[in-house]
Amino acid sequence: MTRxxxxxxxxxxxxxxxxIVVIGWRLARDEHGMARQRxxxxxxxxxxDTALVVSDxxxxxxRRLDTLLESVSLxxxxxxxxxxxxxxxxxxxxxxxxxxxxxxxxxxxxxxxxRRFLTDSRDMFAHNDLLRAVTGGDDGAAPAASGWVVRFxxxxxxxxxxxxxxxxxxxxxxxxxARWIADLIAVLPETADAARSSENESWETRIRLIDSNxxxxxxxxxxxxxxxxxxxxxxxxxxPLSSWRLQHFVDESxxxxxxxxxxxxxxxxxxxxxxxxxxxxxxxxxxxxxxxxEALQRVSFVNQVSHELxxxxxxxxxxxxxxxxDLQGECAEQDQAPRDHLKVIVEESQRLSRLxxxxxxxxxxxxxxxxxxxxxxxxxxxxxTVIQRFDPALRRRGVEVVFERSAGxxxxxxxxxxxxILGNLLGNVEKYAATGKRLEVVxxxxxxxxxxxxxxxxxxxxxRHRERVFRPFQRLSNDIADSPGTGIGLSIARQLARLHxxxxxxxxxxxxATFEVRLDxxxxxxxxxx
Amino acid sequence: MNRSRIALVVILLQALWGAQPNVHAREAALDVSLAHxxxxxxxxxxxxxxxxxTGFAMSATEKRPPVNVxxxxxxxxxxxxxxxxxxxxxxxxxxxxxxANDIVSVVVYDSTVRVVVPAxxxxxxxxxxxxIARIDAGGNTxxxxxxxxxxxxxxxxxxxxxxxxxxxxxxxxxxAGPSTPSDLGELGASLMKEGIAVSTLxxxxxxxxxxxxxxxxRSDGNHVFVEQATELAAVFDREFNDVTSVxxxxxxxxxxxxxxxxxxxxxxxxxxxxxxxxxxRLNQLYSEQEKYALLEVAVPGSETAQxxxxxxxxxxxANMETKTTDRLTGAxxxxxxxxxxxxxxxxxxxxxxxYVLQIANVRNAQALVxxxxxxxxxxRALLESNAAYLGDQAAELKxxxxxxxxxxxxxxxxxxxxxxxxxxxxxxxEQQIEDARQQGPMQQExxxxxxxxx
Numbered sequence: 001m002t003r004x005x006x007x008x009x010x011x012x013x014x015x016x017x018x019x020i021v022v023i024g025w026r027l028a029r030d031e032h033g034m035a036r037q038r039x040x041x042x043x044x045x046x047x048x049d050t051a052l053v054v055s056d057x058x059x060x061x062x063r064r065l066d067t068l069l070e071s072v073s074l075x076x077x078x079x080x081x082x083x084x085x086x087x088x089x090x091x092x093x094x095x096x097x098x099x100x101x102x103x104x105x106x107x108x109x110x111x112x113x114x115r116r117f118l119t120d121s122r123d124m125f126a127h128n129d130l131l132r133a134v135t136g137g138d139d140g141a142a143p144a145a146s147g148w149v150v151r152f153x154x155x156x157x158x159x160x161x162x163x164x165x166x167x168x169x170x171x172x173x174x175x176x177x178a179r180w181i182a183d184l185i186a187v188l189p190e191t192a193d194a195a196r197s198s199e200n201e202s203w204e205t206r207i208r209l210i211d212s213n214x215x216x217x218x219x220x221x222x223x224x225x226x227x228x229x230x231x232x233x234x235x236x237x238x239x240p241l242s243s244w245r246l247q248h249f250v251d252e253s254x255x256x257x258x259x260x261x262x263x264x265x266x267x268x269x270x271x272x273x274x275x276x277x278x279x280x281x282x283x284x285x286x287x288x289x290x291x292x293x294e295a296l297q298r299v300s301f302v303n304q305v306s307h308e309l310x311x312x313x314x315x316x317x318x319x320x321x322x323x324x325x326d327l328q329g330e331c332a333e334q335d336q337a338p339r340d341h342l343k344v345i346v347e348e349s350q351r352l353s354r355l356x357x358x359x360x361x362x363x364x365x366x367x368x369x370x371x372x373x374x375x376x377x378x379x380x381x382x383x384x385t386v387i388q389r390f391d392p393a394l395r396r397r398g399v400e401v402v403f404e405r406s407a408g409x410x411x412x413x414x415x416x417x418x419x420x421i422l423g424n425l426l427g428n429v430e431k432y433a434a435t436g437k438r439l440e441v442v443x444x445x446x447x448x449x450x451x452x453x454x455x456x457x458x459x460x461x462x463x464r465h466r467e468r469v470f471r472p473f474q475r476l477s478n479d480i481a482d483s484p485g486t487g488i489g490l491s492i493a494r495q496l497a498r499l500h501x502x503x504x505x506x507x508x509x510x511x512x513a514t515f516e517v518r519l520d521x522x523x524x525x526x527x528x529x530x
Numbered sequence: 531m532n533r534s535r536i537a538l539v540v541i542l543l544q545a546l547w548g549a550q551p552n553v554h555a556r557e558a559a560l561d562v563s564l565a566h567x568x569x570x571x572x573x574x575x576x577x578x579x580x581x582x583x584t585g586f587a588m589s590a591t592e593k594r595p596p597v598n599v600x601x602x603x604x605x606x607x608x609x610x611x612x613x614x615x616x617x618x619x620x621x622x623x624x625x626x627x628x629x630a631n632d633i634v635s636v637v638v639y640d641s642t643v644r645v646v647v648p649a650x651x652x653x654x655x656x657x658x659x660x661x662i663a664r665i666d667a668g669g670n671t672x673x674x675x676x677x678x679x680x681x682x683x684x685x686x687x688x689x690x691x692x693x694x695x696x697x698x699x700x701x702x703x704x705x706a707g708p709s710t711p712s713d714l715g716e717l718g719a720s721l722m723k724e725g726i727a728v729s730t731l732x733x734x735x736x737x738x739x740x741x742x743x744x745x746x747x748r749s750d751g752n753h754v755f756v757e758q759a760t761e762l763a764a765v766f767d768r769e770f771n772d773v774t775s776v777x778x779x780x781x782x783x784x785x786x787x788x789x790x791x792x793x794x795x796x797x798x799x800x801x802x803x804x805x806x807x808x809x810x811r812l813n814q815l816y817s818e819q820e821k822y823a824l825l826e827v828a829v830p831g832s833e834t835a836q837x838x839x840x841x842x843x844x845x846x847x848a849n850m851e852t853k854t855t856d857r858l859t860g861a862x863x864x865x866x867x868x869x870x871x872x873x874x875x876x877x878x879x880x881x882x883x884x885y886v887l888q889i890a891n892v893r894n895a896q897a898l899v900x901x902x903x904x905x906x907x908x909x910r911a912l913l914e915s916n917a918a919y920l921g922d923q924a925a926e927l928k929x930x931x932x933x934x935x936x937x938x939x940x941x942x943x944x945x946x947x948x949x950x951x952x953x954x955x956x957x958x959x960e961q962q963i964e965d966a967r968q969q970g971p972m973q974q975e976x977x978x979x980x981x982x983x984x
Contacts, residue, residue, distance in 0.1 A: 080804055084811065087723040090716075109805035155710055178674075178716035181708060185675050186682030191642040206642075217707050218675050220642045 009288070013281040017274050024266040040233060043205070043248040047235035050188065050207060050246055055238040057187050058148070061088065061175070062161065066146065069163045069171045079103050083113070088183070090176035091117040097168040099131040117174065120153045124160070134162055134170065148240035157212055159240055184209070185218045192222070206249040217244075225249040296366070303363035306356045313356065317349040347393055354423045355486070361420060362472070362488050365495055372414040372499055376524040379407040379450050380443055382415050386422040387441065390430065397434040399456075407443035407450050411521035417496045418519070421504065424489035425454050425515055433458025436512050450521040453507070455514040466506045470494045493517075556851055558778050558815060559584040561822075562843045562860040565881040570873050571834040571866040576794065579862065580881045581785060581843050582822035585777040585815040588851075595850040596631040597693040597773050600649070600680035601662075604700035604733075605638045609667040613733060616759035617699055622659050624766040627774060628652050633692070635683035636662055639676030640669025641706050649683040673704035677717060677728060677745070684726050690848050693776040693814065694726045695751065697769055699762075701733035704741060711744040718749030725780055727751035727813045729769055732960075733759060735952045739959040747963050748800075750813030755960040757953070772816055778856075781812035781847040783823055788839040792828040797888035798966040799823050815847065821968045824881075824888055832866045839863045879927045886923040886932055890916050891965040894939065898958050906946050913943035935965075 068089075072082050079092045091113065094102040104114035124130045130149060146163040149172075159180060162172035188209065204223035208216045208231070231247035324342050364370040387401055394401055429439050436457030443452045461469060472491040494504040501520025506513065561582040569575055588594060601621055605614060621636070628634060635649035636658065646661045680696040688694060703709070708717075718728055729751040730742040739755070746753035752772060756765050783801075785808040787793050793808050801810035801823060810823040825841075832838050845858040867873055893916045901909035917939035924932035938961060945954040 076804065080802065080809075084802070084809065085723060087720045111802040111804050113802065155708075155713060176716055176720050178708060178713045179720035181713075182674070182678035182681065182717050182720070185643070185678035185707075186685075190679060191644045218643075218672070218678075219706070222642075224641065224669070 005288070006285075009281065009285065013277045017270075017277060020270055020273055024270055028266045039250070043233040043250065044235065047207070047233060047246045047248055051235055051237040053187055054184060054241055054246075057180075057184060058238075058240060061180070062146070062148075064088075065161045065173050066163060069165070069173065072171075074103065074169070074171070076103055076105075076108070080111075088175055088179050089173050090179075091174040093117075093125075093172050093174075095125075095131065095170040095172070097170070099125075101125055102169065121151065121158075121160075121174070123153075124149070124151055130160075130162070130172070131170070134164075150240045150243070152212070157241075157243065181217060188218060189220050191220045204251050204254070208247045208249065210245040210247055212243040221249075223249060223251050299363050299366050302359055306359045306363070310353070310356050310360070313349060313353050317346065317353060320345045320349060343392055350389060351427070354420070354427065357420055358424065358486065358488055358492050361492050361496070365492065370495070370499060372417055372496075374412040374414045374500075374521075376410050377413050377415050378410055379413060379418065379445070379452070379519075379521065380405040382413070382418050383407075383422060383441060383443055383452065386419055386426060389423075390426045393430050394426075394434075394439065397430065398437050399429065399434055400438050402438070402440045404440070404442045407445040407452070409445055410524040411445070411450065412524055413450070413519065413521050414496075414500060417500060421493040421496050421517055422452070422454075424493040425517070428489060429454070429456050429458070433512060435459065445521070448520055448522045449502070450519045452517040452519075453514060454517075455509060455512060457512040460509070460511060460513045461506060463508070469506065470504070556586055556589075557849070557856060558586060558845075558847060558858065560843070560845055560858040560860050561820075562841070562862045563878050563881050564840060564862055564864055565878055565885055566864070566873060566876070567878060568865045568867050568873050568876040569829060569832070570870060571836070571868045572831050574828065574831045576826055576828050577864070578797070578881060578885045579785065579825040579827050579841055580822050580878075580884060581783050581810075581825070581845075581860075582820050583778075583781065583783070583812070583815060583845060583847075583858075584820040585817050586851075588775055588777055588817035592851055593631075594774050595691060595693055595776060596633070597628065597695065597776075598633040598649070598684050598687050598689065599628075599693075599773060600635045600637060600683045600696045602637045602639070602676045602680035602696055602698040603665065604640075604671060604673070604676070604698075604702060605665055605667040605669070606640045606671040606702050607668050608671075608702045608734075608736065611667075613701055613759045614665065614667040616762045617733070618662050618665055620762035620766040621662050621699075623763055624770050625652070625655055625658060627767070627770040633687045634658060635680070635686075637676055637680040637683060638665050639672045639679075640667070641672055642669075643672055643675040643679045645679060645683060649686040670706045671700065671702045671704050672706035673698070673700055673741070674707040674709060674713065674717070677714070681717075681721055681726055681728075685724070688724060688726070690725060690780060691850070691853055693773050693779070693850070694724075695773055696721070696726060696728045697731065697766075698728055698742070698745070699731045699733060700737050700742065702736055703738045709738075709741065711738075711740040714741045715744035715748040718745045718747070718751070722749045722811065722813050725813060729753070729772075731756055731762075731765055731769070732956060733762070735956065737956075739956045743959045743963045747967055750811075750967065753960060753963045755956040757956075775817040776814045777817050777850050778815040778847040779813065779850060781815060781821075781845065783810040783812070784808070784844045785810075785823070785825060786842045786844075787827060788841060790830050790838070791840050794826040794828055797824040797826060797885065798891070798968070819968070822884065824884055829864060832864075834866055834868045836866050837863050838866070879929075883923075883927045883929045883932060886920065886927065886929075887935065887965055890920050890932075890935055890939070891962055893919075894942075894958060895962055897942075898955065898962075901946055901951065901955070910943045910946055913939050913946075917943065935961075 065088075068082065068086065072078055072092075074094050079094070082092055083089050091104075093104065096102055104110050104118060106118060110118070118125075134144070134147070134149070146161070149160040149162060151158050151160065154177070156177065158177060159175040160172050161175065162170055165171055204221070206219055206221035206223040206225055208219040211217050229249060232250045232252070233248040235246045236242050237244055237246060320342060324339070324346060327339055327342065361370065383403065383405070387403055391401065426439075433439075433456040438457045440455045441452065442455075443450065445451070470490050473487040490504070497504040497517055497519060502518035504515060504517050507516045508514075561580070561584070563580050563582075565578040565580070569577060603617055603621065609617070625634065630651060630653045632652045633649055634647065634652045635645065636647035637643060637645050646665060647658050652658065677696060677698055680698070684694050684696055704714075708714070721728060726749065728745050728749040730746045730753045732739055732742045732754070733756045735757070743753050745751070752769060754765050754769070756762055785793070787806045787808070789806075791806075793803050793806065796803070796808065796810065799810055799812070799821075801808055808823075808825055812821055815821055827840060829838070829840070840862050843860045843862070847856055848854075849856045893912060897909045897912040897916065900912060917936050920932050920936035920939060923929070924936055938957075942954050942958055945951070
């Protein structure tokens with residue numbers, strides 16, 4: 001019993017621990033993947049921010065160029081002055097609405113830079129390529145007023161910003177390539193001081209701006225990726241720089257430690273929970289032990305009291321029985337009243353000794369000290385003795401006892417135990433089933449088994465309580481007036497039957513209650529040999 | 531009208547007798563003269579128009595204009611050791627030349643760029659010194675990025691009343707980011723439009739001199755070949771001398787050629803030739819330094835004794851002392867004579883010297899290209915003939931400068947083999963930009979050695 005509870009108790013402690021271990025381990029494992037995913041998102045957000053810086057730069061350029069192109073007069077001197085003065089302007093051109101170049105005029109006096117520009121950008125002006133790009137094809141949409149055109153020549157990407165003037169002419173600016181790249185570099189972040197960055201950022205990263213040929217134009221961040229390392233995250237900036245890429249690199253080897261923190265956290269939580277559970281367990285266990293000890297002390301107290309009661313009671317019972325036999329022999333014709341009174345005393349003292357016997361048996365059983373002492377006896381005789389002992393009380397309640405005896409063999413049986421079993425069962429009939437007015441006791445024997453069946457016509461026991469009645473201190477009603485008793489009778493009876501190699505069960509029956517006692521009763525050797 | 535005629539006469543007189551430039555106090559002096567003030571009558575011929583501008587002497591009492599300098603230092607792996615230590619030392623020492631009115635920023639680069647000291651007034655020299663002292667070397671060479679960030683720092687306080695400059699020190703090939711000479715040249719040209727000059731200090735024998743020269747040339751900055759890191763302190767010193775002796779900035783020289791006169795090409799300094807108009811832009815003029823534009827012009831055949839106007843010149847610049855935009859004008863005419871001896875007699879030796887210098891410079895550059903193509907013999911021959919030409923002209927024009935270049939070319943012609951080429955090439959590039967752009971007076975080092983042949 002105690003061991004079962006102990007196992008249950010440890011289960012209560014260990015099961016949550018096991019559950020935490022499993023969940024925590026899986027969480028920590030997922031954590032690595034999740035952290036990677038989160039990092040990926042963070043990097044993408046950062047690339048988006050960077051791309052915003054880039055597009056913001058081009059928007060500011062647009063506004064500046066709009067102002068320039070709106071205010072400049074279109075004569076060659078002013079246009080050349082613009083090129084000479086504006087740091088971002090590589091060259092300026094003006095197109096007629098029909099696509100003819102007004103400036104630089106291929107037929108006019110060109111300076112070297114203009115001649116070079118016309119050579120470099122000849123594809124743009126030939127076949128009205130630019131004009132077509134500007135009008136946006138034949139989809140019928142209203143032509144835009146300004147925009148970017150991106151063309152490749154020279155050492156890479158060239159940005160041309162054009163604007164339609166109120167006169168219908170088209171003015172355009174070739175951004176000086178090295179300058180807008182230098183400007184982008186100027187607005188993009190620098191590599192932060194290593195000492196400063198270590199506080200703000202646990203991750204060493206590197207962001208690269210890659211041109212259309214895959215060459216790094218500019219990069220920043222303290223992390224130094226290997227040659228040919230694949231970017232962790234990549235993003236294309238908005239038009240007009242959409243053929244370039246922003247690449248984010250992180251230290252992949254440092255990535256392996258992502259989630260290690262989670263493992264650590266998990267182990268800490270696990271250890272803490274485990275500690276709490278074990279401590280709670282230890283506390284409960286101590287409390288449980290204390291209560292068991294107290295219960296044992298109580299039992300032993302009851303046991304001692306019972307022992308103390310047993311001796312005087314035995315004396316009372318003995319003398320009452322002596323007195324009864326004395327009275328029977330001497331004055332049979334005398335007044336019946338004293339004799340009846342004496343019978344009551346005997347009966348009650350028998351009942352009391354049964355009660356004390358039960359208490360002592362229970363106490364012995366609790367301490368696992370219940371040992372049977374079988375000896376040679378005839379079961380039917382034992383049954384008859386017990387029935388006889390109950391006869392007056394049962395008769396008074398109008399219960400008729402029918403005993404069909406078929407267990408007359410001399411067998412090895414613990415008479416005291418059997419008496420106690422039967423006493424408890426008959427006592428129950430007296431207490432609870434007297435209304436049935438009938439008790440049938442049938443005994444039979446087969447090989448080493450003795451079976452005694454007691455059936456009454458009382459109110460019976462509901463099916464759902466069939467097992468409960470055998471548990472100690474369980475009574476179908478706790479109303480003392482309703483059902484007197486200690487609640488240990490049936491429990492002891494069953495325990496004794498089981499100790500005797502048999503059992504005590506409640507057999508389903510049409511009416512009343514039917515108990516079946518089965519005992520392992522080997523034939524007595526001396527009788528067999530005789 | 532009357533007055534301008536007098537001015538014209540004065541200039542004519544100067545042109546005729548090679549008068550000393552008229553150094554007016556607090557104003558740059560303009561010198562417009564022809565190589566051949568008198569041309570042979572009857573035939574079309576070419577001559578050379580020199581427009582020289584000389585910075586006035588910086589006043590000892592007036593405060594010099596404040597400067598706005600970005601030091602851009604290469605801290606790539608190749609700088610590890612003595613080089614970075616010397617560079618840091620030189621930079622720290624150069625700070626002593628500046629005061630609290632000046633603005634300084636420090637940018638370092640390897641594969642990436644870091645702004646060590648953002649542009650700030652130099653009120654706390656100690657902090658800047660410490661920041662420089664903490665720099666340590668390692669990594670690639672993101673030169674373009676470094677210059678971009680350095681220029682951005684200068685731009686934070688961009689002001690025509692300051693001398694705005696990026697000083698770039700590198701010992702390696704730019705191998706991260708845009709790294710062709712034309713990329714860097716374009717960047718330089720763009721920065722010059724804003725009045726930012728980039729001076730490039732090439733350290734050791736492994737830097738890309740084409741790129742460094744192009745960046746300095748197109749932004750009108752200085753270029754110095756620093757062979758030994760130990761020279762750095764002196765180089766920085768000279769550079770800061772230049773920076774602190776700027777008297778004029780944002781200079782535009784406009785030459786309008788008279789009808790019939792055709793501008794052919796500019797020798798040395800770049801410019802635009804738009805029909806009859808030639809525009810040359812300079813970033814700055816140093817105290818008592820002359821910078822000039824040399825224009826080759828085709829003059830049509832004219833009659834004897836005819837005076838033919840050749841060009842009107844106008845110059846505008848920001849005077850750093852008076853904080854005003856000053857304008858100068860000038861004009862030049864040519865006379866014609868049928869006697870070749872008179873023509874020869876009247877040659878302006880000063881202009882001719884510069885012409886010879888520029889022509890020899892172009893040939894020197896051609897020799898470099900030949901050597902690059904592996905045509906060592908042709909390169910040597912060209913340098914030798916160049917030296918001979920310089921020697922002859924030096925004797926005729928009595929020019930020490932040409933004499934020096936004669937010996938330079940001779941020495942170079944002897945050092946074209948693989949072992950010494952790296953060094954010679956850097957010498958040649960340095961000399962080419964010095965002659966083409968007439969670098970600051972402080973940059974002109976004393977002749978290192980003189981060849982006995984010259």
